[in-house]
Amino acid sequence: MDFQWSLFLESLPFLAQGAVVTAQLTVISFVIGLVLGTLGGLARVSKNPVIAGLAVFYVTLMRGVPLLVTLTFLYYGLPSAGIQLSAFTVGILALALTNGAYVTEIVRAGIQSIEPGQMRAARSLGMSYGRAMRRIILPQALRRVLPPLTNEFITLLKNTSLVSTIALTDLLRVGLEIMTWKANTFSPFAGVALFYLCMTLPMQWVNQWVESKYRIR
DSSP states (O other), rough: OOOHHHHHHHHHHHHHHHHHHHHHHHHHHHHHHHHHHHHHHHHHTSSSSHHHHHHHHHHHHHHSSOOOHHHHHHHHHHHHTTTTHHHHHHHHHHHHHHHHHHHHHHHHHHHHSSHHHHHHHHHHTTTTTHIIIIIIIIHHHHHHHHHHHHHHHHHHHHHHHGGGTTTTOOOHHHHHHHHHHOSSSHHHHHHHHHHHHHHHHHHHHHHHHHHHHHHOO
């Protein structure tokens, strides 16, 4: 075993900087993905076949293509098309698009889990479709989608490790650089694992709390 306490402790400040980048990627991508997913979920249940079809195409494409392929395609493909974006922006774009597809299905399932009769009742009272969705359906669906959304956040956080392949100095990338620099694998990656654990554990606790609070009875 090549673990060295001195190298482990020496690595922590550098790994902390990488963890900040990882946290930024996660939060920004999740917020954008949540917006995309909410719009996509509404589109999936739309009566308009064109809108629903576009949403199905988006979900099928982004869920069917591995995130690593999406990252590589955007990072190397966009410049050849004359579009110059920073590695951080490409990382956000790829993560948000992929996350949005999964959130779309979560939101769609949440909306469809509500008794259809509630929409019919709201429409019979004179509410428009949009108002009934905002006032009646979405507030109930929100309670049901919160647990899977927190779980999706955890998955997204771990998936950010793939941005190391496009030279972004996230947590994993910093660990790889220290490993190469110091010719030691175990010490820096013990720190990498520790930081990922420190970031995911609170979200796991939040997920458990949300599931217990909003469990469907």
